[in-house]
Amino acid sequence: xxxxxxxxxxxxxxxxxxxxxxxxxxxxxxxxxxxxxxxxxxxxxxxxxxxxxxxxxxxxxxxxxxxxxxxxxxxxxxxxxxxxxxxxxxxxxxxxxxxxxxxxxxxxxxxxxxxxxxxxxxxxxxxxxxxxxxxxxxxxxxxxxxxxxxxxxxxxxxxxxxxxxxxxxxxxxxxxxxxxxxxxxxxxxxxxxxxxxxxxxxxxxxxxxxxxxxxxxxxxxxxxxxxxxxxxxxxxxxxxxxxxxxxxxxxxxxxxxxxxxxxxxxxxxxxxxxxxxxxxxxxxxxxxxxxxxxxxxxxxxxxxxxxxxxxxxxxxxxxxxxxxxxxxxxxxxxxxxxxxxxxxxxxxxxxxxxxxxxxxxxxxxxxxxx
Numbered sequence: 001x002x003x004x005x006x007x008x009x010x011x012x013x014x015x016x017x018x019x020x021x022x023x024x025x026x027x028x029x030x031x032x033x034x035x036x037x038x039x040x041x042x043x044x045x046x047x048x049x050x051x052x053x054x055x056x057x058x059x060x061x062x063x064x065x066x067x068x069x070x071x072x073x074x075x076x077x078x079x080x081x082x083x084x085x086x087x088x089x090x091x092x093x094x095x096x097x098x099x100x101x102x103x104x105x106x107x108x109x110x111x112x113x114x115x116x117x118x119x120x121x122x123x124x125x126x127x128x129x130x131x132x133x134x135x136x137x138x139x140x141x142x143x144x145x146x147x148x149x150x151x152x153x154x155x156x157x158x159x160x161x162x163x164x165x166x167x168x169x170x171x172x173x174x175x176x177x178x179x180x181x182x183x184x185x186x187x188x189x190x191x192x193x194x195x196x197x198x199x200x201x202x203x204x205x206x207x208x209x210x211x212x213x214x215x216x217x218x219x220x221x222x223x224x225x226x227x228x229x230x231x232x233x234x235x236x237x238x239x240x241x242x243x244x245x246x247x248x249x250x251x252x253x254x255x256x257x258x259x260x261x262x263x264x265x266x267x268x269x270x271x272x273x274x275x276x277x278x279x280x281x282x283x284x285x286x287x288x289x290x291x292x293x294x295x296x297x298x299x300x301x302x303x304x305x306x307x308x309x310x311x312x313x314x315x316x317x318x319x320x321x322x323x324x325x326x327x328x329x330x331x332x333x334x335x336x337x338x339x340x341x342x343x344x345x346x347x348x349x350x351x352x353x354x355x356x357x358x359x360x361x362x363x364x365x366x367x368x369x370x
Contacts (some may be wrong), residue, residue: 025307027314034304034321038094041325045090045332050339051081058082092225092233093328096290097300099237099282101323104297105304105315106244106279109251110272111181114305118283118297120188121276125195126165127158127287131217132202134158136210154217155232155288162284165191170276179272220291220346222331233285240282241320247275248312255310293346295353296323302360 025033047055053074061079063069071079100118107116118124134157169191173184199214206214250271253261258268283297304318327345330352334343 024309027308027311030304030308030314030318031321034318034325038321038325038328041329041332042090042094045093045328046082046086048332048336049081049086051078053078053082053086088227088230089222089225089331090328091230092222092289093331094324095230095233095237096222096286096293097296097324097327098241098320099286099323100293100297100327101300101319101321102241102244102316103279103282103286104299104323105301105312105319106247106251106275107297108301108305109247109254109312109315110275110279111185112255114302115298118279119192120185121280121283122165122169122188122191122195123162123280123283124287124292125192126168127162127284128218128292129165129195129198129202130161131158131291132199132214133161135214135217136202136206155229157288159236159284159288162287163280165195166276166280166284170273178269179276181272184276216344217291218346219344220293220349221342221344222290222327223335223342224289229289233289236285237282240278240285243274243278244282245316245320247271247278248316251275251312251316252310291346293327294350295357296326296349299353299357300326302357306360 043055043058046058047053053061057074057078060069060073061082064071064074064079065083103118104116107118107120108114110116111120131154134154169184169187170179172187172190173179173181175183203211203214250261250266253264253266254268254271256264261268261271286293300323301315301319304315304322308314308318326349330348331345334345334348337343
């Protein structure tokens with residue numbers, strides 16, 4: 001990664017200067033606020049549910065786990081519920097939201113378009129097609145698959161399907177060693193249409209139980225969280241986030257245009273490849289364990305950019321923090337507002353994300369039209 005930004009020191013120095021634009025929130029304030037917001041949301045999430053655990057008791061339990069408190073202030077059942085059910089779910093929500101948020105910021109930087117979304121590169125569609133194939137035809141095609149992989153069968157298949165789709169899109173868009181962003185967008189649209197057709201076929205041949213499983217997976221949920229799932233997804237999303245975070249200066253250069261970025265010493269082709277692979281890794285891992293979650297990758301970086309400006313040293317971590325807070329908050333409201341039932345996470349994020357995004361567009365439409 002160091003080669004991408006080796007000769008862009010001037011750009012790094014410039015990106016660290018305060019943004020002069022009127023009305024923008026300073027980077028330190030914005031990131032500090034997002035960290036505090038995520039902390040509050042996490043504390044509310046671990047304390048909310050059918051089984052009562054007060055915030056103070058949750059803090060005591062967590063302190064007890066690291067040897068900083070005794071077990072006198074809480075019940076053993078509270079500790080079991082928190083450590084086995086709620087904490088893995090919240091941790092998975094943080095990972096999924098952070099991965100979608102930073103991948104969305106990377107795609108918007110790569111396409112140089114604030115309306116770009118991780119679904120453009122076909123990862124979500126490929127993951128959904130692979131999941132549909134496993135749910136409907138997995139037993140027929142590979143009878144021993146579920147027995148050998150157990151609960152990890154669906155996440156692994158969805159993850160592989162997402163990466164295959166992203167690789168296919170990238171190969172279509174690359175010719176003579178150059179990747180065309182326009183062709184990448186069109187290839188993503190074509191692949192997404194193709195996988196939707198495939199999902200339609202599987203939906204048509206599915207029985208009632210398979211149809212319910214497929215519909216529930218596509219609606220999105222982190223309800224299946226466990227420490228085993230976290231161990232599977234954390235390395236992939238964590239590695240992708242580190243890679244994308246280190247591309248902040250090259251992304252700033254790319255915002256000036258590909259020719260200008262090359263003049264600043266950026267290997268634009270390598271930047272595109274690395275950003276696409278890292279974004280596909282983050283989105284593929286997130287979708288594999290949570291299903292389809294809408295608007296997080298589009299909304300989180302856009303809100304941070306509106307508040308703080310376009311510098312990616314702020315947009316990337318800000319989108320990561322805001323995405324995590326959005327997913328954890330949406331999951332908390334979804335599982336408590338209609339208890340004992342549970343509102344699917346993807347439905348809830350679409351309900352809150354679409355109107356909010358329309359409001360942002362109405363607010364900014366003057367700058368787009370004039």
